[in-house]
Amino acid sequence: MTSNAPRRAVLTAALAAAAAVAASNAQTASAAPAAAGTGTPAGRPAQGGGKGAAAADPAPVDYHGWSTYPDWLFGEHQGTLPVPGSRPGVRIVRPAGTTDYTDPHTGTTASYEYASWTSPVRRLPHPATELVSSWNAHTPAGTWLQVELLGTYTDGTAAPAYVMGRWTSGDGDEDIRRTSVDGQGDDTSSIYTDTFAIDDASAGRLLASYRLRVTLYRKPGSGDTPTVWRVGAFASNIPDRYTVPASVPGLKGAVELPVPRYSQDIHKGQYPQYDNGGEAWCSPTSSTMVIEYWGRGPSAADLSWVDPSYADPQVDQGARYTYDYQYEGCGNWPFNAAYAATYQDLQGVVTQLHSLNDIERLVKAGIPVITSQSFLASELDGANYSTSGHLMCIVGFTAEGDVVANDPASADDDAVRNVYKRAQFETVWLRTKRITATGSVGSGSGGVAYLYFPVKPSPGQRRALESVGVV
Structure with a gap:
């Protein structure tokens, strides 16, 4: 239940005073020059959870992804x-060069x-204090990819080229060890495992725009190549908040999706080489x-x-293939x-809601949502545990609007279904x-969620995804 706690804790100071400087930087952000590159294709809608102008949103979030043939x-x-x-x-059509990479987790040096591919500039509709990228790809054995963030601050200066992850779907002898860096x-921002964060928002410099660069690697002379199907990021400016107002239930009657139940x-x-199971496996258990x-x-x-004596071996599989060798965890x-998207015709996105x-709109459309939250046992009735960072899967709502969760922090599979009070859950998730x-x-987490959905969602699913800024 603590798989994502350490790097989340260090972000508290980075978010301090974000709301106070957001308005004063908004005009600067719109005028600041962005990083060099090709502009966003004409007609591509601005995304941000279906909101109106960014200034009207006290906690703006912008997810943008590249996934269509015109995008590429x-x-x-x-x-x-x-x-x-x-x-x-x-994918690779011809190499741009050759380089050596020494895997810090095996000590092996190999040539690749x-x-x-570097995305067009994404000019944010609001200055951001935080960004998390995500991607979907196929990497044959011996191939891998690196995702970098190329950002520009609101004063027009460039951030360093930040590595957001070095990833492969494999875990064999030919493969690198997937890793954060x-x-x-620099003097303005830092990377905490998978998260870009402004260190001191009150200093005035926030993120104004960015590009994502995806570099694909293979062994020299190999005909294999990674193929990237989707890459994107959410950028947000969530103000410091200990509580949030409870939303009004939006569904008529109860709804619950038939999501399998697995206990971590x-x-x-x-x-132990994949963080020893149990409470450390909330994220891959929810993903499974x-x-x-x-x-x-x-x-x-x-x-x-x-081991054939282990129940639910697919959870062990998820832990192995989401494990970050630098973070030393599966969170x-x-x-x-990216792991979810290795399965046929599935997409995976990380965003904030x-x-x-x-979540009601997504669940009504048939899309369960994995959420990240932290709380004391006294703050979430029925949980009976405290956590500094935990993932669970929201599968439905009661007729009264309370949350039906498949919570992997349960004694066994039969105990995974839990009902949590709406206002309590909303606070521990969104604060x-x-x-x-x-x-x-x-x-x-400020509302972090994983969304997994088909490559070709139904019309209703597409509308629900578009309503939260994911297209």
Whole structure:
């Protein structure tokens, strides 16, 4: 239940006073020059949870993704080629160069050919204090990719080229170890595992625009190539808040999706090399539930490495293939979304949502939502545990509007279904600051959610996704 706690805690100071400077920087943001690159294609709608002008939103969030064939035609190609089809993407057509990479987790140095695609500039409708990227890709054995953030601050200066992740779907001898990169920062911002954050929003410089650069790697002379189907990011400016007003229930009657139920607790002590199971596996356990809800999952051959005496081996699979070797845990948000998208015709996105009304629209359309929250046991009736960071899956709502959650922090699979009071849940999920059991100030996710959905969603699902800014 603490898989994402450490890097969330350090973000509390970074978000302080964000609301106070947002308005004063809004005009600067709109006028500041963005990083060089091709502009956003004409006609692409601004995204931000279906809100109106950014100034009217006290907690603005902008998710933007590139996933269509026209998307891949824009931007800057260096050795990459757009690929049409039912799942369009971008891949290596000819290497742009060769480089050596020393894997910090194995000590192995190997040569790789590489090529890259850099997105058009995304000029934010609001200055941002935080950004998290996510991606969907296929990486044959021995190939991998790197995602970088190329940002511009509101005063027109450039941030460093930040590595947001080095990722491969594999975990074999030919593969690098998927990893976040620590120690990145300048005098304005830092990277905390998977999260870009402004260190002191009161200083005045926020994020005004960005590009995402995806570099694809393969062994020299190999005909294999990674294929990237989606890359995007949410950028937000969530003010410090200990509480949030409860939203008014928006559904007529109860709704509950038939999402499988899996407990993380029954895996305690399994596979220490992947963070030892139990409370550390909330994120991959939640991801596994939703992957299976969509009728996907690992094959028997995929699971052959798992001890046959272990129940629910697909959860062990999820832990292994979401594990971040630098973070030493399975709670890297983009790695979970990328893992979900390795299954046929599934997409995975990390974003922030505004309220439970957003989740209601998604659930009504048949899309369960994985949420990140932290709380004391006294703050969420029925949980019976405290956590500095925990993922669970929202599968429905009662007729009264309370939250039906598949909470993996349960003694066994039969105990996974829980009902939590609406106002309590909304606060522990949406807040950015909280008081811990020791009286110190802790942090919250500000509404972070994983959304997994089909490559070709139904019309109702598409409308629900568009309503929360995901297209």
